[in-house]
Amino acid sequence: SQKIEQNSEALNIQEGKTATLTCNYTNYSPAYLQWYRQDPGRGPVFLLLIRENEKEKRKERLKVTFDTTLKQSLFHITASQPADSATYLCALLMDTGRRALTFGSGTRLQVQP
Amino acid sequence: GAVVSQHPSWVICKSGTSVKIECRSLDFQATTMFWYRQFPKQSLMLMATSNEGSKATYEQGVEKDKFLINHASLTLSTLTVTSAHPEDSSFYICSAPLSRGRNTEAFFGQGTRLTVV
Numbered sequence: 001s002q003k004i005e006q007n008s009e010a011l012n013i014q015e016g017k018t019a020t021l022t023c024n025y026t027n028y029s030p031a032y033l034q035w036y037r038q039d040p041g042r043g044p045v046f047l048l049l050i051r052e053n054e055k056e057k058r059k060e061r062l063k064v065t066f067d068t069t070l071k072q073s074l075f076h077i078t079a080s081q082p083a084d085s086a087t088y089l090c091a092l093l094m095d096t097g098r099r100a101l102t103f104g105s106g107t108r109l110q111v112q113p
Numbered sequence: 114g115a116v117v118s119q120h121p122s123w124v125i126c127k128s129g130t131s132v133k134i135e136c137r138s139l140d141f142q143a144t145t146m147f148w149y150r151q152f153p154k155q156s157l158m159l160m161a162t163s164n165e166g167s168k169a170t171y172e173q174g175v176e177k178d179k180f181l182i183n184h185a186s187l188t189l190s191t192l193t194v195t196s197a198h199p200e201d202s203s204f205y206i207c208s209a210p211l212s213r214g215r216n217t218e219a220f221f222g223q224g225t226r227l228t229v230v
Contacts, residue, residue: 032216034218034219041224041226042224043117043119043206043221043224044206046219049218051216089156089157093217099212099217100147100159101159103156103157105155106156
């Protein structure tokens with residue numbers, strides 16, 4: 001079956017360090033992969049999309065890599081700030097007909113001041 | 114950017130009553146909207162696909178008679194939880210996809226925290 005796996009353990013880092021989150025998927029070849037941020041009690045907010053033919057994508061302090069051979073995406077936040085503390089979800093469009101996203105379980109990031 | 118508004122943001126209801134949740138796309142039309150449910154510390158689980166002008170498509174294990182979905186216009190989908198029970202208490206989130214070229218982004222509502230007592 002198709003699965004998306006993210007590290008369920010919270011990631012705690014010091015302010016100013018780079019946070020790296022991992023998303024692995026199995027039994028699927030997505031055209032693109034997306035990352036979302038979710039704050040407690042709120043809906044997810046879109047951050048970045050990376051296509052299968054793109055190795056890396058950047059947006060301000062965010063960087064996403066996509067390795068279709070390893071079936072893995074890495075999400076980096078450089079110069080992290082306490083305001084970056086949130087849960088980060090990766091998502092794949094597994095049903096291109098309906099355009100419904102399938103989400104990983106998310107990794108909670110805590111940036112300590 | 115595109116905005117999806119969900120209302121109410123929280124609701125407490127008595128067991129056996131029904132609750133309606135609204136999801137509106139404010140500045141774009143959405144022929145399709147999605148309803149997700151999220152339990153604490155778990156991921157979003159797709160419940161159903163709401164289709165404007167036609168019946169909703171439900172995921173396996175989701176009771177269509179319990180979770181009534183109506184998509185009467187291109188900007189509004191509603192989810193009604195009928196005869197709610199405590200186990201229906203959860204965080205319900207709607208989303209609407211917006212295609213930009215070859216890519217599709219999902220815009221989410223703020224979510225509705227349902228507590229059934």
